[in-house]
Structure formats: structure tokens, C-alpha cells
Amino acid sequence: MTANTPLLQQLIDALKALPGVGPKTAQRMAFQLLERNREGGRKLGTALLHAMEHIGQCQSCRTFSEQELCAICSDPSRSQSSLLCVVGSSADLQAIEQTGQFDGRYFVLMGQLSPLDGIGPAELGLDRLEQQLAKGDVEEVILATNPTMEGxxxxxxxxxxCHRQQISxxxxxxxxPVGGELEYLDGSTLSHAFSGRKRF
Amino acid sequence: MTANTPLLQQLIDALKALPGVGPKTAQRMAFQLLERNREGGRKLGTALLHAMEHIGQCQSCRTFSEQELCAICSDPSRSQSSLLCVVGSSADLQAIEQTGQFDGRYFVLMGQLSPLDGIGPAELGLDRLEQQLAKGDVEEVILATNPTMEGxxxxxxxxxxCHRQQISxxxxxxxxPVGGELEYLDGSTLSHAFSGRKRF
Incomplete structure (x- = not known):
């Protein structure tokens, strides 16, 4: 017999929607919030409902945004840049922003081509990307998709x-990778590193 | 610069209330829900608000319950048992229930004595436990608190x-522990196992 009440069981089941959270962890989370942090639980509930309701996508770069344009696309110094970086997800955009190395604009695919899962060019908004490129103000597209098969x-x-529109x-x-050890590196990364070697 | 919108940042901060969730995991959870499972996110939000609002404690055993009495305490075959098991938390109660070994009633402390953190007998509801014991229908109290200093x-x-009321x-x-290896067992567990050895 499970001694969980219906609401508690509902909460535990709902927590399993979070990535990496199984039944045991979900139960621990539920108990922790109920025992020690009801205020935090309430805040999380409200934040979730607001976020799911109001966060849409930027009309220009497709990253998550509550406004029509995200912070980057509504910054003229960036949205008029001639550099456009294509990333797979908002998390990737975030990771690149955190390096502080790039000050151009982005296009977020929100996925990668995967015909078997029904994800084609339309799902990734590639028609919209093509329209943006056709405007002629992009000089270089930087492809920052994942180094996987789909990427x-x-x-x-x-x-x-890009080639069709003569954009580099x-x-x-x-x-x-910085800090990695050659000994433990996979062969294909190592051969990429060889073929891409630079004069020292 | 962080490219997160205010609502997204609020969600990420709120997710950090969950045990074992740091900023990176919180971000991954938020993106995952927004990208792939808004319905799950909405459900989780609602479940959290309901649970935080409506789950209280059982008036008899103090475990989490939406009703005045929990499922165990409102089951006459259990609530009139002469065996009372004292556990530290609802999660411990749950773990014991899952063994299917015990069919008596419980008393849930929702914590353990820890004077430095301001947790004394009153916070653990020990006055209520004493009243229950005074009724005279408990023949044995099984102490199932954690095998730690506080426990x-x-x-x-x-x-x-219990001694004061002549209850065993x-x-x-x-x-x-079952499946453990002696070689890796700590000394104090091993010495408990020695002193508690049974005739084979």
C-alpha cells in the first residue's frame, strides 16, 4: 500500500516531468518542499504557470522571449550586426553569451534536423532564416549546431x-577541449584536431 | 550578459528551491519544459500550488494528509493496533510501508531533536505522542528514527x-545491510553487527 494522499501523489507524478527526475527523486523533492519550504513551492508553482503561459518565441531569432523581440534582437548594435550565429537551442545561445566572445545576432533552431522524428526544415524555421539571409545584410553565418550526426x-x-545566396x-x-587529456580523447575528435592543426 | 528574460530567470531561480538542483540543472529543466513539455509544466505548477495549499498533517500521526486523519489512521484495523512505530519523516514511513512488514500505526516526528537548530520535544509533537501513550492502548513502541547522532x-x-508509562x-x-560487503563496512556498524549477533 502507498501511504501517499492523492494530492501528494499528483505532485510526485508531476515532478517526474522534470528531466532526470525519477520516482524516488520526485518523492524527495515533494517531501522537502512540504516539510521545509512551502513558500518556495508556492513560488515555483506560480513561476511555472506564468512561464508556460507567457514565454513565447522572439519573432526574429526564435529564442524564448516574453516580448515580440528578445533582448538581443531589440538591441540595435546587435540586431544590425553582419554576423549571424545559428544555434540549436536557447541553452546553446546562453552558453555562447556567457563566453562574452560574440556580439552579433543569433538564429535559434529549437531543435535539429531529424526526419525520423518528423523534424524537417519547416519545424526549425529555416524558411524564416532564408528570408532573413535574403535581406542581404548578413555577411557571415557561423554554424554552432551540436557536433553530433543530426547537428x-x-x-x-x-x-x-547560404551558398545559394553567396553568404560566407x-x-x-x-x-x-581545454583541460582534456589526449589519452582519453575519442579517435574522431583527435583526428579532427590533427586535420585542423594550426601553425604555432 | 544573460539573455534570459525576467520570467525565465524567475522560473530558473524558483526551480533552485528543489533539493539537489543548482543553476545549471535549473536552466536545463526550464528549457526542457518550455521546449518540449509545456503541458507537463502547467500540470506541475498547478499540482505544486494545490499541494502547498491543501496538504496538512494528520491530526493523529502527523504525517502529510489532506484529511484530518491520514489513510492509515482512518483504517480501524491499523489505528487500533497495539504497535506504534515512531519515524522521523513521512519518507521513512513510506519506506517502511513499502516493505509490507508492518501493519501497526505510526507517529511521524517530522524531524529529530536538534537543540542547536531550535528543534526540541515540542517541535516534534512529543507532547501529543505522550498523550497517545497515556491512553494505554499501545503495548510496544518501535523506534525507527535514523541511526545518526540526532536520531x-x-x-x-x-x-x-515510554519507560515512565511502562510501555515496552x-x-x-x-x-x-543485505548485499553489503564486510570489507567496506564502517567499524561502528560492524561492531553493532557483532554485539547483536544471533544464533544460526
Whole structure:
């Protein structure tokens, strides 16, 4: 017999929607909030409802935004940049922003090509990307999709779009990660690092 | 610069109230819900608000309950049992229920004695436990508090209460856990296992 009340069981089941949270963790989370942090639980509930309701996508770059345009796209110094970086997700955009290295604009695919899962060019908004490129103010597209099979396929597809419009395309360098040890590196990364070696 | 919108940042901050969730995990959870499971996010939000609002404590055993009495305390075959098991939390109660070994009633402390944190007998509802014991229908109290310093101190305190009312008290057996290896067992568990050895 489970001694959980219906509401508690509902909460535990709902918590399992979070990535990496199984039944045990969900139960621990529910008990922790109920025992020690009801205020935090209430805040989380409200924040979730607000976020799910009001966060949409930026009309220009497709990243998450409550406004029609996100903070980056509504910043003229960035939205008129001639550099456009294509990323797979808002989390990737975030990671690049945190390096502070890039001050151009983005286009967020919110996924990657995966025909078997029914994700084609339309789902990734590639028609909209094509329209943006057609305006002629982008000089270079930086492909920052994931270095996976799907990510590479997506990158090739977008590179084709750019070539057709004579826009130059680059791809993030592949090689040895900082702090990594050669001994434990997979062969294909190592061979990328070899073929992409630079004069010292 | 962070590219997160205010609502998104609020959601990420609120998710950090969950145990074991830091900023990175919170961000991943938020993105995952927004990208792939808004329905799940909405459900979780509603479940949290309902649970925080409506889940109280059982008037008899203090475990979480939406009703005045929890499912166990409102089951006559259990609430009139002469065995009372004292546990530290609802999660512990749950773990014992799942063994299917115990069909008596419980008393849930919702914590353990810890004078430095301001948790004394009153906070654990020990006055209420004493009243229950005074009714005279409990024949044995099983102490199932955690085998930690605080848990032991709590157990000793409750054992005193029981002795005063001439109720017999037992404590969960301590010893080698099933499937454990002696080689890696801590010394104090091993010495408990020795002193508590049984004829084979």
C-alpha cells in the first residue's frame, strides 16, 4: 500500500516531468518542499504557470522571449550586426553569451534536423532564416549546431542555403577541449584536431 | 550578459528551491519544459500550488494528509493496533510501508531533536505522542528514527517517555545491510553487527 494522499501523489507524478527526475527523486523533492519550504513551492508553482503561459518565441531569432523581440534582437548594435550565429537551442545561445566572445545576432533552431522524428526544415524555421539571409545584410553565418550526426546534417543543410545566396559560412572549430587529456580523447575528435592543426 | 528574460530567470531561480538542483540543472529543466513539455509544466505548477495549499498533517500521526486523519489512521484495523512505530519523516514511513512488514500505526516526528537548530520535544509533537501513550492502548513502541547522532538522541528521549508509562520499547536492529560487503563496512556498524549477533 502507498501511504501517499492523492494530492501528494499528483505532485510526485508531476515532478517526474522534470528531466532526470525519477520516482524516488520526485518523492524527495515533494517531501522537502512540504516539510521545509512551502513558500518556495508556492513560488515555483506560480513561476511555472506564468512561464508556460507567457514565454513565447522572439519573432526574429526564435529564442524564448516574453516580448515580440528578445533582448538581443531589440538591441540595435546587435540586431544590425553582419554576423549571424545559428544555434540549436536557447541553452546553446546562453552558453555562447556567457563566453562574452560574440556580439552579433543569433538564429535559434529549437531543435535539429531529424526526419525520423518528423523534424524537417519547416519545424526549425529555416524558411524564416532564408528570408532573413535574403535581406542581404548578413555577411557571415557561423554554424554552432551540436557536433553530433543530426547537428552536422543541420549544419550542412544551412550551409547550402547560404551558398545559394553567396553568404560566407563558418563552423565552430573542432579539436581538443581545454583541460582534456589526449589519452582519453575519442579517435574522431583527435583526428579532427590533427586535420585542423594550426601553425604555432 | 544573460539573455534570459525576467520570467525565465524567475522560473530558473524558483526551480533552485528543489533539493539537489543548482543553476545549471535549473536552466536545463526550464528549457526542457518550455521546449518540449509545456503541458507537463502547467500540470506541475498547478499540482505544486494545490499541494502547498491543501496538504496538512494528520491530526493523529502527523504525517502529510489532506484529511484530518491520514489513510492509515482512518483504517480501524491499523489505528487500533497495539504497535506504534515512531519515524522521523513521512519518507521513512513510506519506506517502511513499502516493505509490507508492518501493519501497526505510526507517529511521524517530522524531524529529530536538534537543540542547536531550535528543534526540541515540542517541535516534534512529543507532547501529543505522550498523550497517545497515556491512553494505554499501545503495548510496544518501535523506534525507527535514523541511526545518526540526532536520531539516537531522539530515540533515547522517546524511550524515556515510554519507560515512565511502562510501555515496552524496541529499536530497529542494526547490523550488516543485505548485499553489503564486510570489507567496506564502517567499524561502528560492524561492531553493532557483532554485539547483536544471533544464533544460526
Amino acid at each position: 552536422e546534417a543541420t549544419a550542412y543543410y544551412i550551409a547550402e542555403l 559560412v563558418s563552423r565552430l572549430a573542432q579539436g581538443v | 539516537e538522541a531522539t530515540a533515547y528521549y522517546i524511550a524515556e517517555l 520499547v524496541s529499536r530497529l536492529a542494526q547490523g550488516v
